[in-house]
Amino acid sequence: MTKPQYSVSITDLAHFCCRSGDLNPVSEQRTPTAQEGQAGQKMLQSRRPAHYQAEVSVQAKFETACTTWTLKGRADGVIAAPKYLVEEIKTTYFSQARLPATQQQLHLAQTRLYAALLLQQNALTSIEVVLTYLYLEDETEYSFQTTEVAESLNQFLHLCVEQFGNWLDAYSQYLDTRNQSLELLTFPYQDYRPGQRQLSVTLYRDIRDKRNGLYHAPTGLGKTTAMLFPALKQLRAQAIKQVWYLTAKNSGQKSVKQTMNALQTQQPSLRVLFLQAKVSQCPCLVGPETEPEFKLGNTPQQCRFQTGYYDRLEQARNQFRERSNFSDADLLRLSQEFDLCPHQLSRDLLPWVDLVVADYNYVFDPQARLQEYLTKQSKYISLLVDEAHNLPDRARDMFSASLSSTQLMRIEQSVSSSAMKKAIKQLQKQLKKVINQTEDGHQLGTTFSNLLKSTTDRLLEWFAESNASTAAPELFEPLMQLWQFATRAQTFDDKDALIRTPEPGSVRIFCTDPAPRLNRIADGFHSVHYFSGSLLPQAYFSRSFSQTPFASQLILESPFPPQHQRTLIRPVNTRYPQRQQSAPLIAQTIATLWSAHPGRYLLAFPSFEYLDLVARHLDSSLPILIQPGVGKLKQRREFLRALEQTEYLAMVIAGGIFAEGIDLQHNKLSGVLIVGTCLPPPSAEQDLIKQRFDQEGLPGFDFAYRYPGLNKVIQTAGRLIRSDEDQGVVVLIDDRYTQNQYRRLLPIQWRPSVVATEQKLRALVEDFFLPIDV
Numbered sequence: 001m002t003k004p005q006y007s008v009s010i011t012d013l014a015h016f017c018c019r020s021g022d023l024n025p026v027s028e029q030r031t032p033t034a035q036e037g038q039a040g041q042k043m044l045q046s047r048r049p050a051h052y053q054a055e056v057s058v059q060a061k062f063e064t065a066c067t068t069w070t071l072k073g074r075a076d077g078v079i080a081a082p083k084y085l086v087e088e089i090k091t092t093y094f095s096q097a098r099l100p101a102t103q104q105q106l107h108l109a110q111t112r113l114y115a116a117l118l119l120q121q122n123a124l125t126s127i128e129v130v131l132t133y134l135y136l137e138d139e140t141e142y143s144f145q146t147t148e149v150a151e152s153l154n155q156f157l158h159l160c161v162e163q164f165g166n167w168l169d170a171y172s173q174y175l176d177t178r179n180q181s182l183e184l185l186t187f188p189y190q191d192y193r194p195g196q197r198q199l200s201v202t203l204y205r206d207i208r209d210k211r212n213g214l215y216h217a218p219t220g221l222g223k224t225t226a227m228l229f230p231a232l233k234q235l236r237a238q239a240i241k242q243v244w245y246l247t248a249k250n251s252g253q254k255s256v257k258q259t260m261n262a263l264q265t266q267q268p269s270l271r272v273l274f275l276q277a278k279v280s281q282c283p284c285l286v287g288p289e290t291e292p293e294f295k296l297g298n299t300p301q302q303c304r305f306q307t308g309y310y311d312r313l314e315q316a317r318n319q320f321r322e323r324s325n326f327s328d329a330d331l332l333r334l335s336q337e338f339d340l341c342p343h344q345l346s347r348d349l350l351p352w353v354d355l356v357v358a359d360y361n362y363v364f365d366p367q368a369r370l371q372e373y374l375t376k377q378s379k380y381i382s383l384l385v386d387e388a389h390n391l392p393d394r395a396r397d398m399f400s401a402s403l404s405s406t407q408l409m410r411i412e413q414s415v416s417s418s419a420m421k422k423a424i425k426q427l428q429k430q431l432k433k434v435i436n437q438t439e440d441g442h443q444l445g446t447t448f449s450n451l452l453k454s455t456t457d458r459l460l461e462w463f464a465e466s467n468a469s470t471a472a473p474e475l476f477e478p479l480m481q482l483w484q485f486a487t488r489a490q491t492f493d494d495k496d497a498l499i500r501t502p503e504p505g506s507v508r509i510f511c512t513d514p515a516p517r518l519n520r521i522a523d524g525f526h527s528v529h530y531f532s533g534s535l536l537p538q539a540y541f542s543r544s545f546s547q548t549p550f551a552s553q554l555i556l557e558s559p560f561p562p563q564h565q566r567t568l569i570r571p572v573n574t575r576y577p578q579r580q581q582s583a584p585l586i587a588q589t590i591a592t593l594w595s596a597h598p599g600r601y602l603l604a605f606p607s608f609e610y611l612d613l614v615a616r617h618l619d620s621s622l623p624i625l626i627q628p629g630v631g632k633l634k635q636r637r638e639f640l641r642a643l644e645q646t647e648y649l650a651m652v653i654a655g656g657i658f659a660e661g662i663d664l665q666h667n668k669l670s671g672v673l674i675v676g677t678c679l680p681p682p683s684a685e686q687d688l689i690k691q692r693f694d695q696e697g698l699p700g701f702d703f704a705y706r707y708p709g710l711n712k713v714i715q716t717a718g719r720l721i722r723s724d725e726d727q728g729v730v731v732l733i734d735d736r737y738t739q740n741q742y743r744r745l746l747p748i749q750w751r752p753s754v755v756a757t758e759q760k761l762r763a764l765v766e767d768f769f770l771p772i773d774v
């Protein structure tokens, strides 16, 4: 049997074997970008003499008990005579005096690995090892040079190769065990639900044939299991190395956990990582996630999970190596046993797990994306994007950025350097000019963009040099926002527009069409599979994710009998100018619904303002619950608890967390009433989206308003029928539902009836809930 083969870069080997010391957030806050690194290398290479050979490939093959692996790399520079010399070039924002020792050690280890391979390839007895830094602030260079002899370099190489070879052997044995257990793994439930098998089989084939897919899979079909099961099976077939399951909300991660628990009864060998934000994983933080605080007397610099992190990492990794089963509880245990930051530990174990569950951010958001890892590994990863109807809006946000004069003022007030104050004032002046000249949809000028970049670079350098992170921590947030805006400005293109935001003195780079950027990201992966309970009309979602059609598209029917839901339309004008007049009518409809059949109802409104208006017309004896506003955590918990009561009229905001993000499966609803069509309110952003798609010959109003609005309606109504036993009514209050452009976007099985009077509404609701004689 041929042994599995691996290819490892010299950089990765050095990181695996030679890192020591602390996690150093300050040094990691400002590292050169990949482009800066490449440009810096080229610049230094061009300064070298004519006989200097740039980019010299080195490689060596190694064999272990279970694997063969190749160590590869390209030395930045080599001089063959009179003395053989190898040079490694790094770009940095640290002057020589401030260069962290651990960084230098790591880079030196990398240079020594190049030297060891060159020494072997050229049968040398000694070699000059040079580590050069290009200091990006003034483009000066500083170097560290040593003469190394064959014996010590060979010994060093041998130690690294042995350590990593042992690790690969253990990993390869684990993969054998995992594959055998996946071979035996069966679907975790007795039967497939209608449509579930078709979804599973389609995905299995799409991964096998490396096809991207778009799957509309209504609620109740068991889509999490239908997607995870075949994807895990494909790990065994070795079409892919990893499965990434992306979610829009935490509730999506819950269903992955449920599926994994169901699979656990067969005890498969699987390693699973749930990637979390620092605030939700950090053991040093207390308080709510929105406003976390460090435990008394603690700061990130004093954290015991960071000090000496890399000195203890190997012990933890060795324990991980022994485990053929790994989940989030094991990660927590390891981090506690070895005092390791759980957030960083999850990143260090990432290459060695089978399934990664994470928020969209980790792949799509330029600020949060695991860039380094994904650049190398994404071609071996199949991406499953759950609740994908959320992605167009989320992606637009991720690919947009804002800047305000208030942010700049905060920075200006906090910096102590007068030169910096002057530079920010100049930027403020330019921002004001841009705002005064900006019509919404305006392009970003190069003068402003260049000034942004140069000022931000100077500020960040000053921030790092002056230790401002500890002296003026309040600077960090506005500075990061400025950096994000300046970085985004560098990639401004014809899909972007510069707009004024409602906040005075503020502009936003707005991404009108995220598809090209999503497409570029998706192209890096083995295959990408978007799925959701509401991905209709499919042409809209297909164009929102990609400019080219999907190779695989699937529309599945709801598994629930259509007669379990009665959909009724009350044609009331709910448009903004008519709200005062419509509020008593809506209150009347709610009262009719309640008197026809008391129970649990979700009433979704387009805004708090409208909700309050209607609430004022409701009889105070009704069991009304009102969704608390953002940030009121205690009240939100109480609201959720109140939803366990047997009777209520819960007034919530359509598209909000309580309308879409909660699963009331064990807390059955009698009905969902939706006020309005959930169209996004008119705004400069939505109008730009409309224009953008109109220009392409597509229905711009639908793309900007109607499709996203109706999707929210379907999502909200989808809270009603979550299982075979659920039955109830959906009442849509708006006269636009009587128009074909709106009605045709409702799921076909809803077959809504227009109800002209309250008497008729009462009769239909009473009739629906009448017990059936058997």
Ligand code: SF4
Pocket: 023, 278, 282, 283, 284, 285, 299, 300, 303, 304, 305, 306, 340, 341, 342, 343, 344
């Ligand atoms: S444990 Fe918390 S404070 Fe410590 S390094 Fe990790 S995230 Fe930072």
